[in-house]
Amino acid sequence: MNAIKDLYRKATARNIGLITEEEQEILRHSTVAIAGMGAVGGNYLLTLARLGVGRFIIADGDVYEPANLHRQAGAFVSTLGKNKAEVMAAMARDINPEADIRVFAEPVTDDNLDAFLDGADVVVDGIDFFQVDARRALFAAARDKGLFALTSGPVACGATLQVFDPAGMSFDDYFGIRPAMTRAERLACFIVGLLPKLPKGRSLDMSRVDVLGEKGPALAPAVMLCAGVVGVEVLRVLLKREAPRCVPHAFHFDALGRSFTRSRHRRGRTRWLDKLARFVLFRRLPTLATLHRQELDRRADGAGLLAAGEA
Secondary structure (H helix, E strand, O other), X not given: OHHHHHHHHHHOHHHEOOEOHHHHHHHHOOEEEEEOOOHXXXXXXXXHHHHOOOEEEEEOOOEEOHHHOXXXXXXXXXXEOOEHHHHHHHHHHHHOXXXXXXXXXXXXXXXXXXXXXXXXXXXXXXXXXXOHHHHHHHHHHHHHOOOOEEEXXXXXXXXXXXXXXXXXXXHHHHXXXXXXXXXXXXXXXXXXXXXOOOOOOOOOOHHHOEOOOOEOXXXXXXXXXXXXXXXXXXXHHHHXXXXXXXXXXXXXXXXXXXXXXXXEOOOOOOOHHHHHHHHHHHHHOHHHHHHHHHHHHHHHHHHHHHXXXXX
């Protein structure tokens, strides 16, 4: 046991000078909940483990497949077919043998969110990009428990950042999501709202985005940028050096364009420009429009059956 404690001290020695020894002890006894162990989530875990965060709660029900090899931290030929959460837990323990890691080898759902967030100090979103409703549930549960929650998206060659204060604007209010929307509309709100400002030009081939198949382009450097951005922001929250800049503030660092963008949308992403951007997104993403029509058709069929039953 003493040897493991000595290993931790040696492993985190180069942190000292950028953080204090007292702050390192805070990290050692802090708990970070990370929902999703895929591209961004797995890199979040390893980054925070190397920072010396000592306790984690992680969840993912998916297994590695060949398409994950180009960007996911735990994806190797030797791990194909294995559960992502279990693989990533083993990798984190290989960095810090004393790490306390609670593993949910399943996705976060309404049924397990309360248990998943039990004991967490901060929540980090690593949920699959297209799972907008699981993400909404995570942020709502974090808010109910009084926890800061962070999300970052690997957009093109950059990384976004939004931090949600449990006492501030909610996830749905910021992204402009309303209960009557279809899943496609909710997803469009999230996509448009990730970037602080609407992008100029096109850096993404929209024809390669398949909403129905839940697949889209992503690059390893962008994923790693997200891990760096989120890792620093988790430090800010846990060490309480200064208050985080929460939504309605939003940030985006574009490495390829060598630009940094920030914004503040006091009423969330509900301006006419945001609505226009969502309209354009439906035009540029045929599979998003198809998803929208399919749900509207199901609603119409359901309403027709209900009317027939009442008659």
